[in-house]
Amino acid sequence: MKKKLFLLFSFFCLTHINATIYAQTVGAPQGETLTKRTETLPQLDATTDYPDITSQAIILIFLALLPFFVILLTSFLKMVIALTLLRNALGVQQTPPNQVINGIALILSIYVMYPTGLQMWNDAKHVVEKKGVPKELFSAPTAAVALDMLNASKEPLREFLIANARKEHIRGFVKLADKTFPKEAIETLKPTDFIIVVPAFITTQIKAAFEIGVLIYLPFFVIDIVTSNILLAMQMMMLSPLSIALPIKLLLIVLIDGWTVLLQGLVLSFNQT
Numbered sequence: 001m002k003k004k005l006f007l008l009f010s011f012f013c014l015t016h017i018n019a020t021i022y023a024q025t026v027g028a029p030q031g032e033t034l035t036k037r038t039e040t041l042p043q044l045d046a047t048t049d050y051p052d053i054t055s056q057a058i059i060l061i062f063l064a065l066l067p068f069f070v071i072l073l074t075s076f077l078k079m080v081i082a083l084t085l086l087r088n089a090l091g092v093q094q095t096p097p098n099q100v101i102n103g104i105a106l107i108l109s110i111y112v113m114y115p116t117g118l119q120m121w122n123d124a125k126h127v128v129e130k131k132g133v134p135k136e137l138f139s140a141p142t143a144a145v146a147l148d149m150l151n152a153s154k155e156p157l158r159e160f161l162i163a164n165a166r167k168e169h170i171r172g173f174v175k176l177a178d179k180t181f182p183k184e185a186i187e188t189l190k191p192t193d194f195i196i197v198v199p200a201f202i203t204t205q206i207k208a209a210f211e212i213g214v215l216i217y218l219p220f221f222v223i224d225i226v227t228s229n230i231l232l233a234m235q236m237m238m239l240s241p242l243s244i245a246l247p248i249k250l251l252l253i254v255l256i257d258g259w260t261v262l263l264q265g266l267v268l269s270f271n272q273t
Helices: 002-025 027-040 053-072 076-090 098-131 140-163 167-180 183-187 194-233 241-255 258-268
Strands: none
Touching (some): 053 076, 076 098, 076 194, 076 258, 098 140, 098 258, 167 183, 167 194, 241 258
16 A cells, blocks of 8 residues: 555656646747747738639639640540541450550640641740749739730631631531521621631541541451351351451551551641641
């Protein structure tokens, strides 16, 4: 019992001594540290240019829609459809995989769009030289500079879209606008406006891609028919025609260098302004 009381008394003394030492040695510097930290905080005033909610929303919406613009307003759409149709015609399932096909289409799109992109940059760089690059990304000056650059560089893109859109598709969307748009919008509507040119370009690219797909599928369809008839004539119904036709298709692609022919044909199918 005495031993327990002695241990309890010792623990109480040690706790009291530690609390006293901590209060004497740490309490004062802690207050000084808080004072120094408070003094080093930046002083905020009303003249500071803070990003507003509207500018942030505009920039974020533009960044979110940028991938869709790259897909739909460049040569990417037709290329990725044609490459996917070639893979499906071969019957090799996921070889090459989707990431590879998208990567090939993206690289070729950069190659095709380089002259147009260079013209757009030459038209827009004077805006940057005149107004400079804003320090804050999400701010009103940044949104204003971005809009000015878009307005200055839109004409080369418009010319590219018109050059690669079929005239009948442009006329079709103009007639469709006469039936669906308000009268006020129809009075100022032109066939070269983006609201007409963009859907006409997309329709043209999809149609052209499927036309290429028909030309790709025809020789492989003939190979499938011939292989199936030969196996049927030899009474080999248990053997899958695909297992025989696939090596023949791959051999045909290798002999004629099919991937190179297709990629070069896709690049040359676009008209440059």
